[in-house]
Amino acid sequence: MIEVKNVTKKYGNFYAVRNINFEVRDGEIVGFLGRNGAGKSTTMNMITGFIEPTEGDIIVDGYDIERKPKKVKKLIGYMPEGTPLYSDLTVKEFVSYMADLKLIPKKEKKEAVKKAIEETGLEKVQNNLTRNLSRGYKQRASMAGAIVGDPKILILDEPTVGLDPKQVIEIRELIKSFRKNHTVLISSHILSEISQLCEKVIIIDKGEIVAVDSTKHLEDNATDNITLNVVVDDINNKFLSIKNEISEIKEIKLLNENEDKTKEYLIETNSNNDIRKQIFSICAKSDITILEMKKVETSLEDAFIKLVENRPEYSQKEIKKMQYEKEIEELREEEQAKKEEKANKKQAKKEEKARKKAEKENKKEAKKGEEDK
Numbered sequence: 001m002i003e004v005k006n007v008t009k010k011y012g013n014f015y016a017v018r019n020i021n022f023e024v025r026d027g028e029i030v031g032f033l034g035r036n037g038a039g040k041s042t043t044m045n046m047i048t049g050f051i052e053p054t055e056g057d058i059i060v061d062g063y064d065i066e067r068k069p070k071k072v073k074k075l076i077g078y079m080p081e082g083t084p085l086y087s088d089l090t091v092k093e094f095v096s097y098m099a100d101l102k103l104i105p106k107k108e109k110k111e112a113v114k115k116a117i118e119e120t121g122l123e124k125v126q127n128n129l130t131r132n133l134s135r136g137y138k139q140r141a142s143m144a145g146a147i148v149g150d151p152k153i154l155i156l157d158e159p160t161v162g163l164d165p166k167q168v169i170e171i172r173e174l175i176k177s178f179r180k181n182h183t184v185l186i187s188s189h190i191l192s193e194i195s196q197l198c199e200k201v202i203i204i205d206k207g208e209i210v211a212v213d214s215t216k217h218l219e220d221n222a223t224d225n226i227t228l229n230v231v232v233d234d235i236n237n238k239f240l241s242i243k244n245e246i247s248e249i250k251e252i253k254l255l256n257e258n259e260d261k262t263k264e265y266l267i268e269t270n271s272n273n274d275i276r277k278q279i280f281s282i283c284a285k286s287d288i289t290i291l292e293m294k295k296v297e298t299s300l301e302d303a304f305i306k307l308v309e310n311r312p313e314y315s316q317k318e319i320k321k322m323q324y325e326k327e328i329e330e331l332r333e334e335e336q337a338k339k340e341e342k343a344n345k346k347q348a349k350k351e352e353k354a355r356k357k358a359e360k361e362n363k364k365e366a367k368k369g370e371e372d373k
């Protein structure tokens, strides 16, 4: 399990990520989605211990990465962005070197390297220099370096970037095969990649987490308004006028005029009412034949756009101001707590003094009583 708690990374005064929180549970395949520059690589580099957070904690399988970096590094297989391979090494040497970095014991190393090469389908090119590999094979070699030693957790940063469609499919299949017994976090700016591979998605934008949800739930909630795709036979060109009769219709767009004179329209509505019955009935009266009518399914892309497009964009100056105000508030709270502590101490001292005084008086009384007897 990966726990990211209140993590911030600043470069100078710039917030690359700001107070992010999320969890990746054991056995989950989670997509880390965001536009370029959103903060994905920065976050992944912090989880793998390559860079330190400015603030916050990262716990991997119960170990705090700051306190137990070696333990955490052993648990994680990391495939960084851009396949940085050592070009003078062969595939086998590279994977073997990665095994050394992960401190895999000598007697287990040979078998571990062999297994990683087999699992990534690199047997045939294992003695080739990595610099001579095709882009797809380079990606595989990088993946082999990540999986050697069978780490529990895999962190894959943009694993299919720069590949041709066939290679993309191959790498995706490879990732799918790790699903069974690994926890995987995959970053991508490509939505289809995430929706094909992951059940859960974390969306990051401008250094902040904007959603953590199941892919399906995000898609289902992407839009409340129904959109319809309709193909009609409408010789008298009357279809556009149905907009005047159904108040829920926001816009009708002509998508296609087919060779057989049929037309394809997109109807955008401003409600979640199903207006298909009304459309049928109006068309029947207006001599328009509906050849096809279907609801347009929303995609993860819609969800993503909806989540990130209207987010307020704080300037770095505003962020600094908010941070400053937060710090002032914390100082105030600290000051108040000190004052209260001082007052409590004073009160306790006063009570102690009164108690001692009463004790003394009691003793005095008791002594006097003794003497009187």
Ligand code: ADP
Binding pocket: 011, 014, 015, 016, 034, 035, 036, 037, 038, 039, 040, 041, 042, 043
């Ligand atoms: P992503 O992986 O989502 O494309 P990054 O995590 O690489 O985004 O970058 C997040 C932001 O932090 C970007 O604006 C980037 O320019 C900035 N950034 C990343 N690394 C550094 C660095 N070493 N120094 C200064 N700014 C950086």
